[in-house]
Every structure is written in structure tokens, then in C-alpha cells.
Amino acid sequence: MNKNEQKEQILIRVTGHDRRGLTTSIMSILSRYGASILDIGQADIHATLSLGILIRISDTNSGQVMKELLFKATELGVNIGFSPVSDEEYEAWVDRQGKNRYILTIIGRSLSAANIEATTHVIAAQGFNIDSILRLTGRQSIRRQSQSVRACIEFSLRGTPNDYDMLQAQLMQMSHEQGIDFSFQKDDMYRRMRRLICFDMDSTLIQTECIDELARRAGVGKEVAQITERAMRGEIDFRESFIQRVALLKGLDASVMADIAEKLPMTEGVDRLMSVLKRCGYKIAILSGGFTYFGEYLQRKYGIDYVYANQLEIDQNNRLTGGFVGDIIDGKRKAELLKLIAQVEKVNLEQTIAVGDGANDLPMISEAGLGIAFHAKPRVQATAEQNITTIGLDGVLYFLGMKDSYLGEAGKL
Numbered sequence: 001m002n003k004n005e006q007k008e009q010i011l012i013r014v015t016g017h018d019r020r021g022l023t024t025s026i027m028s029i030l031s032r033y034g035a036s037i038l039d040i041g042q043a044d045i046h047a048t049l050s051l052g053i054l055i056r057i058s059d060t061n062s063g064q065v066m067k068e069l070l071f072k073a074t075e076l077g078v079n080i081g082f083s084p085v086s087d088e089e090y091e092a093w094v095d096r097q098g099k100n101r102y103i104l105t106i107i108g109r110s111l112s113a114a115n116i117e118a119t120t121h122v123i124a125a126q127g128f129n130i131d132s133i134l135r136l137t138g139r140q141s142i143r144r145q146s147q148s149v150r151a152c153i154e155f156s157l158r159g160t161p162n163d164y165d166m167l168q169a170q171l172m173q174m175s176h177e178q179g180i181d182f183s184f185q186k187d188d189m190y191r192r193m194r195r196l197i198c199f200d201m202d203s204t205l206i207q208t209e210c211i212d213e214l215a216r217r218a219g220v221g222k223e224v225a226q227i228t229e230r231a232m233r234g235e236i237d238f239r240e241s242f243i244q245r246v247a248l249l250k251g252l253d254a255s256v257m258a259d260i261a262e263k264l265p266m267t268e269g270v271d272r273l274m275s276v277l278k279r280c281g282y283k284i285a286i287l288s289g290g291f292t293y294f295g296e297y298l299q300r301k302y303g304i305d306y307v308y309a310n311q312l313e314i315d316q317n318n319r320l321t322g323g324f325v326g327d328i329i330d331g332k333r334k335a336e337l338l339k340l341i342a343q344v345e346k347v348n349l350e351q352t353i354a355v356g357d358g359a360n361d362l363p364m365i366s367e368a369g370l371g372i373a374f375h376a377k378p379r380v381q382a383t384a385e386q387n388i389t390t391i392g393l394d395g396v397l398y399f400l401g402m403k404d405s406y407l408g409e410a411g412k413l
Helices: 022-032 059-076 087-096 113-125 164-178 210-218 221-232 238-247 256-262 270-279 292-302 331-344 359-367 378-383 393-399
Strands: 007-017 036-045 048-058 079-085 101-108 129-135 151-158 181-186 196-199 283-291 306-314 320-325 352-356 370-374 386-388
Touching: 007 022, 007 059, 007 087, 022 048, 022 059, 048 059, 059 079, 079 087, 101 113, 101 393, 113 151, 113 164, 151 393, 164 181, 181 393, 196 331, 210 221, 210 238, 210 256, 210 283, 221 238, 238 306, 238 320, 256 292, 270 283, 270 292, 270 393, 283 292, 283 331, 292 306, 306 331, 331 352, 331 359, 352 359, 352 393, 359 370, 359 378, 370 378, 370 393, 386 393
Parallel strands: 196 283, 196 352, 283 306, 352 370, 370 386
Antiparallel strands: 007 048, 007 079, 036 048, 101 151, 101 181, 129 151, 181 386, 306 320
């Protein structure tokens, strides 16, 4: 380098119809003049390219480089623009890279301009800069309707929220008013390295409460359902409600459990979610205030690693006694089991996920690195930091940052 040679930064912006070899052509010109690449980013939306390249180059070569790039852009049929970036502007940009990074994910059956407006309004009010916006779901057909249609967008944010509690309140309000779901997470190494996921069973993995199904067979459905709802809303202690409900099942033939298990209504998205989690090497646990018989049925169906639930006591005539065996799996015990399994699997708590819908799931949702309320009761939604209410359980995958294209599902949904 000549002692008197000066360097300058130039931001190059290329837009137009995407075509093979475009980036190679640009880089060929830049490389001939010894340009350094300080930053580069590209997006492709409906075959329309947007490419940005920040270069540092000798001021004696910059004019010739821009001239050749203009000729090449004309040849390729794309638009190109140049902006100088001063040393001070560049250094200020470098300094901003030390700020915290967060990921805000929004999900719905579809996403509108109004949804994006509401989201970006919250982002701006909290003082964040948007680094990138990424669609995680595959492209939707406008001709074919699908029951599994879903839309998810991920915002990569830089900065620190002005008021975290207010942020959560704003997101919750947006969720209720706009009919979309959200997840706000710090973008650190733990988010990209989750290893253990713990599910509630009843009204989470399955669309029923097993004790209610048993109660209907025993002819006490109404009485048990009333106690169940009060417990799930957190109005009465789970342990006491459990004892009361199980007592009402006394005398029921235990053989009905097999029939109930075969007819369990699975929650939307469970098959897809379990398949992906197993392929990705996750350890999966059921931590349920329900019953071991049904948890073990799901364990066999999906290859689940751990099942902790309540065991009904059965007498010598194969009838329920109205009692149970062992300790009750309540909310406190669920949180303890999450931590215990994490220790056994040598997993940091920040790498754990908990998913549930009821008040007795709150302790494990709060304990996990990522706690998700799924189609939950109002109290649980208000407490949990991440909520899914609009789509199926496979929405969890998007909170983990997975794209449909990663899963071989990039086509039309």
C-alpha cells in the first residue's frame, strides 16, 4: 500500500430481478481492485433481489470500481447505487454491534400489514433497531385452503428494551387485539441449543382432560368437570381437587382406560412437532397431573423419553379404588422434575423448554429457559412470557427459530 494512499468505505446497493451469477460478477470486479468486504447481506423476495455490500477500498480505485459496476449492472439489468460511509459513521456502527440482541417472533394463521404495523410500533416504542426480518413458514397458496395453514415472521432486534414489563404488556395487548401470538427471547447461545422439552399432557398434547373422560364413564362427569375447571383456573388447590376428583371414580372398571387411550383426540401439530424434536435429538418428557396409563400410551406412540404422572390405584377386581399410588404430581413437583431431568441429562436449565396450559404448569413454565403457555387459561397467558393461542402445538418449532425449509417443508402449505 502506498504511504499516501487513502482508504474509503462505500455502501453498494443492488436491486432487481435475481439471476444466477450476479454476485459472482460483482465480486469479480471488487476483487480485481483489492476491495475489503466489511459487511454483506442479501434478501430475495419473489425473485426480486436486494443485495447490500459495504466495502473498504483505495480512493484511487473507487471511481473505476463504481464505473465498472455501473456497466455490469446495466448488462445484467439490475439497479445499482453507491453511498459513501465516513470513518466516523463506520466506527459508530461497529460500536453498536455490542448491544444486546433479541428475537421477536410473531405467529398466526395469516399475517397482515396491520399485524406487522402493530409489531413494529412496539419495537420502535421500546428503542430497538431491526437488523433483519425473516419468514420462517413456507409460502402459502392463494388457491388451495389448508387446515394447517400458518404464518410466522421473525424479527432480529438490537438494543435493550426501555421497559421490559411494559414491553410484555404491549405484546400481550397486541396479541389479544390482533389475534396473533408472540415470543420475545434474548438471542444468545442457549436459544440455539435447546435440548430438553417438557410437556403437560391433558389439554396440551391431547385435546381433553383424561380424568373428565374417566368421569363420564363413571357417570360423574359433571361433578368432576366442575372441580377440574376450578383447579385449572387456579381457584382451588390442585392437590385437594385431585383427591376429590379421583375419589369420585371409585368402582369404575379399569379396562375402560384402554378404550379411552385409543380414542384420545390429539392436539393439532403434535405429530409434526414430535417427529422434528426426535430428529433433532431433543429429550422429551411428559410431566402431567393426569395419569400414567395415558402418558405411557403417548410414550409408546411418540418415543417419549420420560413420563411422570399420577398412578391410579386398582383393586383385585380390576376396578378403581378412588385412590392413587405414590406422590401427587402437582405444579411444584413438575418444576422439580424438570430440574431433575435436566441434571440427569446434563442440560443447563437455560436449554430447557416447558409447555402447558393450566395454573399447575406455571412453576415449570417459569423455571424453564423457554416457558410457553399453549391455548392456556387467562391467568396462565397473563403470566407466561411466550404464548401460542392461534395455531397448533408445532408452533413451538418457530419459537425455536426453525424454518419450514430446514425441515424440508418449504413448499406451499
